Amino acid sequence: MIRIESHIEPTILDISSLVGAKLDNLYLHRAILIGQNLQNASLIKTDLRGAELDSANLSNTDLSESSLIVAFIENANLSNARLVNARLIGACLNNANLEYADLTGADIGGTNFKGAKLFGAKLLCHRINEAIFEGTYFDEYTKWPQEFDPISKGAILVDKKQINK
Structure with missing residues (x-):
């Protein structure tokens, strides 16, 4: 049994681990x-509004159509995560690892990505112009909407070959 604490009331799950869990x-x-x-x-279609996921390992996690409105996801590992059609409005993803994450169709209005790693991520999102990308890192494989200029929003284009030397 796993007990997930909350600011409202705890949730008791009849599972032994959150790794690979169906939630x-x-x-x-x-x-x-x-x-x-x-x-x-x-975590497809899961209500995680206001959840505290700082420093969580969410790599390869499916959060499609989930509600992560004003969630705290700082320093979390979301590499290869699926956030297709998720609602991330006002979420804080500072310094998160979103390498190869898929945010296709996600609503990211007001989302803060400051310092996040977006290498190879798909950011074909709704309200992308309202998101904060200052100090965010991306590479040539990051997918942005055609009309969006990440550098004008403060994102930094990085040649990953230079980092790995």
Whole structure:
């Protein structure tokens, strides 16, 4: 049994690990999951509004159509995560690793990506002009909407070959 604490009331799950867990369609509003390992988990259509996911491992996690409105996801690992059609309005993703994450169709109005790594990510999102990209890192493989200029929003184009030397 796993108990997920919340600022509202805890959620008790009949599982032994969050790694690879099926948590689709759950109400985890304001859940406290700081530093938790949710790698390969499925959180499709899950309500994570206001959740605290700082430093969590969400790599390879499916968060498609989830609500992450004003969620705290700083320093989290979202590499290869699926956030297709997710609602990230006002979320804080400062210094998060979003390498190869898919945010196609996500609503990112007011989302803060400051210092995040967006190498190879798909950012074909709604309200991208309202998001904060100052100090965000991206590479030639990052996919942006054609009309969007990430450099004018403060994002930094990085040649990953230079980093790996």
